[in-house]
Amino acid sequence: MTGMRFTYAEAMTDISYYAPLAQAAEQVGYHGMTVPDSVAYPEESDAVYPYTPDGDRGFLEDKDFIETFIQCAALGAVTSTLRFLPFVLKLPIRPPALVAKQASSVAALTNNRLSLGVGTSPWPEDYDIMGVDFKRRGKRMDECMDVIRGLTSPGYFEFHGEFYDIPKIKMSPTPTQPIPLLVGGHADLALKRAVIRGDGWMHGGGPAEELDALLDKINAIRKAEGKENDPFEIHVISMDAYTVDGCKRLEDKGITDVIVGFRVPYIRGDDTEPLQQKIQNMTWYAENVIAKVNG
Numbered sequence: 001m002t003g004m005r006f007t008y009a010e011a012m013t014d015i016s017y018y019a020p021l022a023q024a025a026e027q028v029g030y031h032g033m034t035v036p037d038s039v040a041y042p043e044e045s046d047a048v049y050p051y052t053p054d055g056d057r058g059f060l061e062d063k064d065f066i067e068t069f070i071q072c073a074a075l076g077a078v079t080s081t082l083r084f085l086p087f088v089l090k091l092p093i094r095p096p097a098l099v100a101k102q103a104s105s106v107a108a109l110t111n112n113r114l115s116l117g118v119g120t121s122p123w124p125e126d127y128d129i130m131g132v133d134f135k136r137r138g139k140r141m142d143e144c145m146d147v148i149r150g151l152t153s154p155g156y157f158e159f160h161g162e163f164y165d166i167p168k169i170k171m172s173p174t175p176t177q178p179i180p181l182l183v184g185g186h187a188d189l190a191l192k193r194a195v196i197r198g199d200g201w202m203h204g205g206g207p208a209e210e211l212d213a214l215l216d217k218i219n220a221i222r223k224a225e226g227k228e229n230d231p232f233e234i235h236v237i238s239m240d241a242y243t244v245d246g247c248k249r250l251e252d253k254g255i256t257d258v259i260v261g262f263r264v265p266y267i268r269g270d271d272t273e274p275l276q277q278k279i280q281n282m283t284w285y286a287e288n289v290i291a292k293v294n295g
Contacts, residue, residue, distance in 0.1 A: 076110035100151035119184035200233025
């Protein structure tokens with residue numbers, strides 16, 4: 001990899017905005033664009049959202065979410081170089097063989113422009129509506145990743161685990177390049193999963209000191225597993241990403257990719273920011289940060 005890579009993030013906005021935003025992001029120099037994932041919103045729930053200060057998730061109600069792989073394919077059809085990163089796909093609630101087929105199809109249609117960000121949903125309701133047991137979801141996640149890795153590779157693959165039993169099969173097409181599996185989550189088990197089974201880690205945001213502590217843990221796990229010299233992507237959300245000097249500091253810490261957005265998405269009600277303002281924001285950043293960091 002040469003230089004820092006930049007991923008544009010937008011979610012919970014007018015669905016007609018996504019295609020022009022993807023085209024604009026590609027034109028001004030972004031490497032990738034995140035794609036959100038949400039299946040349904042429960043009327044009643046005791047669960048909390050891990051990435052808001054008070055755990056409230058009411059901001060998600062009535063927000064439009066296009067199915068993740070469909071959105072990746074649609075945006076891939078109107079771009080030619082931009083990469084798409086589900087951020088993150090709630091993997092254990094889905095049949096992994098179907099995910100493998102969906103991911104391979106998107107990769108084939110977009111000329112390998114898919115990186116698969118995956119995580120465990122913190123919401124029991126997601127598991128209930130998909131007919132999946134919420135218990136032991138971490139172990140289920142591990143098996144899902146193994147199945148996807150195998151079925152998106154050429155040739156026959158079989159799997160015999162605790163949750164999935166797959167006879168020797170193969171899928172066609174398979175990607176001509178491996179699909180990177182990027183694990184999201186801040187728990188110690190998620191960090192270990194990213195190192196052992198994944199190709200990288202996706203940060204969910206938070207204070208700078210918390211990010212430093214997470215990076216220290218990842219580095220320690222990589223060393224303990226003998227993987228400190230292996231390629232490993234680290235995608236982070238950080239206020240440092242909004243200045244040239246800050247990007248250099250992140251790069252010095254081993255960050256390969258930064259995820260940047262230009263509004264706070266955790267709000268109730270509709271996104272009132274016009275499309276043209278969004279494009280202006282991303283363009284300003286590309287001219288004043290991306291071009292100078294990688295210029």
